[in-house]
Structures are given as C-alpha cells and as structure tokens.
Amino acid sequence: MSDALPGTAAASLVPGQAVARPLPSMLLCLSHLRWDFVFQRPQHLLTRAARTYAVVFFEEPIFHPGIAPRLDRRQTPEGVTVAVPLLPEGMPAGAAVAAQRQLLDELLAESAAASLIAWFYTPMALEFAGHLAPAVTVYDCMDELSAFRGAPPRMLTLEQELISRADLVFTGGRSLYEAKRNRHPRVSCFPSSIDTSHFAAARQGADDPADQAGIPHPRIGFFGVIDERMDAGLVGALAAARPDWSFVMIGPVVKIDPADLPRLPNVHWLGGRSYPELPRYLAGWNAGFMPFALNESTKFISPTKTPEFLAAGLPVVSTAITDVVRDWGPKADGGPGLVEIAAEPVAFAAALQRVLEQAGAPWLKQVDRRLAQISWDQTWAEMDGQIEAALRAATRQKSGADTTTMRRAGHV
Template sequence: MDQTVSNPLLMPFDRHLLICFSHLRWDFVFQRPQHLMTRAAATYTVVFFEEPVFDPVDTPVLRRKPVASCLEVVTPVLPHHQPRIEIDRAMAILLESLVASIEHDQLVAWYYTPMALKFTAALQEDVCVYDCMDELSAFKNAPPELQRLEQQLFGRADVVFTGGMSLYEAKRSHHPSVHAFPSSIDTAHFHQARRLQADPSDQQTIAHPRVGFFGVIDERFDIDLMARTAAAMPAVQFVTIGPVVKIDPATLPAGPNIHWLGAKRYAELPSYMAGWDVGWMPFALNDATRYISPTKTPEFLAGGLPVVSTAIVDVVQTYGSRGLVEIADAGSMPAALTTALRKGCGEMAKVDAFLSGMSWDATWSAMQDLLKSAKVLRLPTLRRLVDHV
C-alpha cells in the first residue's frame, strides 16, 4: 500500500477553517478585515474571533453570531474582574473548544493583532498569516508588550501582508516573506455616490458647499486643523461621519459650519458622499499616522470627489505624485480646499484608469495564492515529522 496516500497529513484538504484574530470588532467600521474575510468565506469556513467582553456571567462562554454564509463572529464573554492570567487561560480554553466543534481538515490562523498570541500558543494551525494593517504599537493606549509579541508573530507566521507601502518598508526585514497589499476599493459600491441621490435626513439641512470626511475619529484626526480650517472658511460646511474613540468628544471643535453626524453603516456612505463637494483627509502627522494607508482615499475618488489630504506618506507617494489627490498643510489647507471646490471632480477618466487596477477581489485572490504557496512550503516539514514517527 502507498503509505504516502494513506497518511492523513498528506491527503487533500476538503474542509478549510480560517480563524481571524482581530483587535477590531466586526460591527465597528467596515474596513480591511471585513472586506477580506467576507471574500475568504467563499473558500473557507471563517470565524472572526473578537477580543473579549466582560459581563456578569459565572463562567466564560462564546457568543456566536452568523453574519454571512460560512462566516460567523465569535465573541468571548468573560466574568468581570478576572486577573489577566486567568483571562488568557479562559480564552485559550474557549478557543480550543471552538476549533474542536468545527469539522475541518486544514486550519489557517490569520492575525491582525499580535496580542492574540497570549492565548493561541497551543493552536496547531497549518498556515499562519500576519496581516499587518497598521503599526499598532504607535497607537494611543497600545499595550506595552505589543512589540515583543509582534516579534514572536514574525517568528510564527508563514507569510506576512502589510496594509501599505510604508508598512512594507518598515516590516520587510523582519520576515522572509512580506508582501504589500495597500488599501483597495469596492468600486461599484462607491460609484453609487456619482449618481444624484436624495440627501440622508440628517444632512438635508446642511448648506453647500460641503467638505466631507468619514472614518474613525481618534488621535489620527487633526481636530486643531479642523477647527482652524473651518474658522478660515465660514461659508463652507464641514461634515464628518464616524465613531469617536480614544479621545474626549468634548474636545471636538464646534461651530456653525461644523457638523458631526456620528457613525454610519458602510451601505450608507455613498448616499452621504453624493451630497459632498470635496472629500478631505485632515490627518495629523504623528507616530500613529506614519504608516497608514487610508482606505478612504480610493473610496473618495471612486465616489467622484476631488480629494485634499495632509501629507500622509502613502497618500503622497501613491496618489499625490500622480495628481489624483491635492496635498496641503495647515497653512495651505483653505487655499487647497477652495481650489478643489472650484475645479470639482476634474479628470475622472484618469481617476478611473488608476482605480481599475484595484479591487478587494483581486487583493484576496493574490493573498489566497500566497496562502497556497505557504501551505506547500510547510508540507516537507510535515513529511519529515510523519516519517520520523
């Protein structure tokens, strides 16, 4: 009998499980993890494993919520006031029971946060992926052990992806297989903003012209720049959409032409954008923004908006250098916005030609090819282990 064929480690994988360990909650903002995991669910059984929540429960439990075919969100629910070491132990036990409950022949561990290593040491994955979408250690309130755990993750990962070119340059020397996958775009979704639509109810009473932003409002958003620019352009309305996190909402600037509309669903964004005249990205230039590659850059462009941004490195190199986005600093921001309002959307053919090479479908397809290659590279090691046994 052919011993190679009979060996279960070497037989074709018919059922594939992908567990995604994320620092971002599924229902927070629909962005890179959601785009990729939604597409992964066409090939894998996908579990989006969130960080724990703490409720008055007696014992740790898993809250499981299906969100699409072959895709569920899993949230560990732990008792209040557990010591850190007990939290990690409880998380490990919950993860072990989860993996055992899902029939699979291959397991892919997909990390967005190195912090998950604190409870995944015993996980026996076939392929390990680190999708480094941000430099998390530079964010406000970052755990002190994050950088140490990231180094461990580099040692464990078979393949590393980065969310932009700046991150690629920063991480490429840490692992032999690092690949840049900058922010991509669901073009059809944001093209909806180019068609005239009725304003959402909370935007209807806001006058024109409108300068708009959507995204997370945190330490990366330059609230001082927002205040100064709005004061310098009293006839222009500044509309901002998104949740406020890690900063005190009371510190947000207020004024007759400043409008904070709160968080909106991903499906709603084109309807708001359709009523804007310019998209802008008033990012602070600090450690937290040094390596970002904002997904909203191609999304604004796909929506038919002229775009003005501060000098974020990936935006400058990818879009500013091609004349697709206007780059401005605090002193030149009012003039840049005035010019963008006057010019309008400009050469959309040039924008569309550039965006035609970008899609989340293409990004996932390329990533999946690298996952297959990573699995093949692991097989010789598996064979040696089996032969030894």
C-alpha cells in the first residue's frame, strides 16, 4: 500500500481523458490515544469523518533504541491514515518536539487537500503543531486530561491556549460542557453515543468465546480501560461478598500496577478485546457494572459503555458518576432510571441482585425508546454541520482579506 496521502481524485468519462474532482479537506487529528488501543469516541467519529474528509490520525511518538526519526503510516479499512512518529530512545524532550514538528510538516507537505481542519484531543499537541494555520480548529474535549494520573504540568496552560485558538469546542458530556462553556463562545455538548446495531447483536445470543465458556453464571461484566478510574477495592469487596457471582473484566490495564487488582477465584481478568469481539462476550453476561472510583479523574467522565451495555440488553449498576446519574439514573420525580446507582459494596450488591431479577421486556422497551434518540451517525452529522459552517466562514474571511489586500495594492 502506498504511503501517499489522499490527494486529487480523478475520473475518466472519455477514455484517456481525466476529469478532476474537487479535493477533499484534510482532517488532521492530534491524539493522546492510540488508534488500536480501545475503540471509543475518536474512532467512532473519525471513521465517519473519513467518508468525506482525508483523515489523518497523528499519534504520540513511540521510542525505539538506535533508530532515526521517521513516520510510520498505515491506512485502516475505514480509510483513516494512522501516523506514528518513531523516535530514538533517550532523545531529549526538546529534540523530540522538534522531530515531531518536522515529521508533521513533511506529512502535510505531501497533501494537496482543499483546506486543513485541525482536530485536537490533547492540548499537549500544541508543542509541535502550534505553528499550523488551519482553516478550522476543533477541540474535542472528551476528558479532563489534567486530572488524570501523570498529566504534564503544562496541560492546563496549553489547554487555555488551545481554547483561545479553537473555532469550535466539543465536549464529551454535560459535566465537561458546564466546565468549559464559559471559556469559549462556541462550546457544544456531544455526550457519549451508541452504535446500537453493533451491540444489539448480543441480544441474539452467541457461543461463548473459549476464555469465557468455563466461567459460571451469573456473570457480572465490565469492559473498558482499567486504570486509576476503577475502584479496585469495590470490585474486590463485591467478589468477596458474592462468591456465587462471577465478575468478568475485559480491558487493558494501564497506569496502575496489575498486582493491585483483586485476585479472587470469581474475578476473571481477561485482558483487552477488540470492538468486533465485544458483543459475543456481552451475550454471555447477565448484568453489567461500572465500578468507577469517585475521584478527580472521574469527575467529568461520560462513559461510552453506558449506552453500549443497554444496547446489548444488559441491566447495569454504576457508582454515582455525575453524567451517568443525570443522563441514565433515577429521574428527578423519583421514577426509575435505566441504570441503577449505588455506592458502597453492600448497596452495590443489593442493586446488582435487583437488576439480575429485573423483568426484561418492559425495561428493554424503555431502553430502546431512549437509544432510538441517539447514534454516532447523528452525533457526527451535527458536528460536521458545525465544521462546514466554520469552513464557509473561514473561506469568506479569506476572500475578504484577499480583496482588501488587492485594493491596497491598487489591483481592484
């Protein structure tokens, strides 16, 4: 496969005669996440963006001993170009930033895109991409990264600079929206959404994957990144209190010591699984749980897995994450929600017992009515509408500036 970026497209209506098509705009995503890590918000949005934009997903560097700086590139089946800077191990921080900037400039120099849209997931990317002059800058703030373990000290300063540069700011949930809405004139809330048909396949049942087949029922499951946001103590206490339940844990372990996770006979740490594999695992669960710790790193999260559990037909119990409580928990009038909320182990176990006994059909009808109102397709369409409007405004502004320059030069 060629490493060349998408450029001019051409069609031939008459043999031997090429007809130029309009160039697509390039959407350059600058991300702190790896494309192949966990399929979540960036992947959902950018695979849809790739239908109309030339999408480049520029990752953080990987360091190897004894190599010269270079850019590793590949294209996903959805048409997203994943670009990974490969840098020599031990490279000083300043030199690493300069190398990333050079690799990015070389990549962009190959493109003949109509315009550039810079899409930031991390403010830290300004260190090597701050010199760019995109037609539109988008900050898709999916997490409060400054609250995460190991966040660089400059994160907050660079975030303020990014917000001041951005044409559009999107947030991944209501709590983040409320935290950012007064910092920019165009902040829009786009909470976690859902590819319903993908997870609804779990409702049809499936043969258990080999590593799950021998796990006894009832099975309580979790899938997602396992890091400082998980309340490992709660998981251990639940497993100890209910040895007759099996707790199935799917996801990569990062930023925490795996030795600190509870190791009980009924807790099964299966590791990461791909997005296509998840429905098959969920089909064999009896309920889901979201044992998030209540700390600075979870204060603003809006877990994508909430509607994914529901689409799979699984009742779910969560700790009191603000966006889960407000969007999916019990109603203000005291009516039941779609997700049970609990805190300490005894109450959490009681809530899980209730959802395991929950009648399926009436609850599922409520779930399906709610999920019918949201989708990643709809979320992307609304975002794209804002981007197109910003591109038109940028074009008008550039055209006006060009006319003023020509007038001053006496050409108009």
